[in-house]
Amino acid sequence: EPEVTQTPSHQVTQMGQEVILRCVPISNHLYFYWYRQILGQKVEFLVSFYNNEISEKSEIFDDQFSVERPDGSNFTLKIRSTKLEDSAMYFCASRVGGRDEQFFGPGTRLTVL
């Protein structure tokens, strides 16, 4: 069964460094999402992406964040200058057109020191 994949599974970085989190959505899906989950808290929406542009973004998704679909398969989240409070699990999700179900990847645990 097709799955969303994410790399790396765990990323440790120093405060102020740039990180890029990578996702490979399910191949025929058209809508892509990033969510994050701070330890012990709810999953929070960051951004949605469709037709090569951002559809919607949350207040969390400030100028330090960007997303890109550099080719036909990858979907990336970049954090330009990481802060301690960016430490969280970051989940990528995707959805096929015409259906509501979002399928999540296994997540990348980002630790900012």
Add this chain to the structure above:
Amino acid sequence: GENVEQHPSTLSVQEGDSAVIKCTYSDSASNYFPWYKQELGKGPQLIIDIRSNVGEKKDQRIAVTLNKTAKHFSLHITETQPEDSAVYFCAASLKGGRGGSEKLVFGKGTKLTVNP
């Protein structure tokens, strides 16, 4: 914006008993309500969902009910098994943005423990 409340935060049951998790939402425009199961160290896995034009949906031991008037929906697990132990999240979908982004707004989660 949409707000989803989920109760209880923890739930412990004996194997074979039923478990019920309840959620309320605030935005009457929400029309899609999925439930996700999250095991330790893994991503949320969709287990069942319901749309606002349906009152109840069942899939083997799992069922979801929706009361649009009261703006609440519930997950019912019957004949629980130890492998049902996980964190369960409810969510509501809010249509918005260009192209219908349909972001999910999640509840805080319920940690279900099924004791053998």
